[in-house]
Amino acid sequence: MPMDEDAVAAIYRDHGAALRRFARGAVESDEQAEDIVQEAIIRVWRLAPEPTAGLRAYLYRTVRNLIVDQHRARARRPQAVASIENGFDAAIVGERVDDLLDRVVMEEALMRLTREHRQALVAVHYRRLTVAEAAEELGVPAGTVKSRCFYALKALRTALDELGVER
Incomplete structure (x- = not known):
């Protein structure tokens, strides 16, 4: 299916800034946050059913899933390398990522x-x-x-x- 650039641009315009703030709280750089947001918007545009009132929630879930996937991919590196370079194991990283995402979500909701x-x-x-x-x-x-x-x-x-x- 060809990409409807106007539809993608409208989603980005309406939700991009909030999604970037959300992602930025859980990743290391503005560039990573922007990449995650762009990927999420394209995925949602391709996979979501017709736009509904739940689009924003679907976008946030997609961004959250992409952040978790990114952290899990890093955690899948060979254990010896991760332990030597970072001084912690994948289980601890996974817990910290979940805690960080919970905090970011709660801060966004409180704001x-x-x-x-x-x-x-x-x-x-x-x-x-x-x-x-x-x-x-x-x-x-x-x-x-x-x-x-x-x-x-x-x-x-x-x-x-x-x-x-x-x-």
């Missing part, structure tokens, strides 16, 4: 929240402040902190769905 929702969520759920402590720190009533956390969690679930995270 999609409003500043107020993100602040409340981080204070209560990550920094483990009580609602009262968070309210004092943020300068808002305790009920507002609870409300912001509730809506932040809903928005976070939506953002993670858009990023292709499966429950």
Whole structure:
């Protein structure tokens, strides 16, 4: 099937910057991130069913899979060479890649929240402040902190769905 350059360009225009930020958090260089994004867009264009509301999630899953494939390919190098050169084994690398990708996905999802929702969520759920402590720190009533956390969690679930995270 011939490549529809306009369709590929539209996907790149609409999603390229966000996908690059996502990929850049897990690879060593801007060039690697760009290569992964371009490959993902072409794969999605070739293999995806008709464009749907789930296109963005499909793109993120494809980028994530390409990053994992890239790290696995490096880990398949002969063990002696990897151990001598890098001082670690493939199992540890695989765990670190998964942890890194989880962190990158969560950071991207958190950045999609409003500043107020993100602040409340981080204070209560990550920094483990009580609602009262968070309210004092943020300068808002305790009920507002609870409300912001509730809506932040809903928005976070939506953002993670858009990023292709499966429950």
